[in-house]
Amino acid sequence: DTQMTQSPSILSASVGDRVTITCRASQSISTWLAWYQQKPGKAPKVLIYKASDLESGVPSRFSGSGSGTEFTLTISSLQPDDFATYYCQQYNNYPWTFGQGTKVDFK
């Protein structure tokens, strides 16, 4: 299995902060990576696919980068609606696997 490791597990931030979450794969996955946002009691929602492509309707303050084994999700200016848990997911090889999640909460 391809293990996905996110850091940090918890990130405390304030509105307006630039926030970066890292996701590392245990083997190369090219750019076959997606990022999701999940709020309590809700299903995850895709933000980014193919490492850097922004899903339609997702605010442009979200961006993704990386290839191979190291990836980042950046929120350029954190908004109140962005406090949530974020997951990365690889779809390079079976089984599809997720990172353990990064919770972004209020500082």
Added chain:
Amino acid sequence: QVQLQESGPGLVKPSGTLSLTCAVSGGSISISNWWSWVRQPPGKGLEWIGEVHHSGGTNYNPSLKSRVTISVDKSKNQFSLKLNSVTAADTAVYYCASNGWFGSSRWFDPWGQGTLVTVSS
């Protein structure tokens, strides 16, 4: 716009079989190549269970493969999950999702709202 809705018992006894159905609305189930089940134990992360192609082919997570069956019913525009020999460790919110609109589009979108299944006597 395609929407997904999970249904099934919210309580299953230990050693029993968990059975869930995902109804697809807003389009034919053939509109996407692959349909998946993903689960999330309370307070924990996401785990992919397996997927079914609209033609009936399947792929499963090896960690669950011996206990899982996923099938598709085109006539009812739905797909289903069966997980047998359940234990308390299978207690989770179960989501259905699409993950194959075209060849390389294997991320999950859209998702159902999720349904909590508790394994308890």
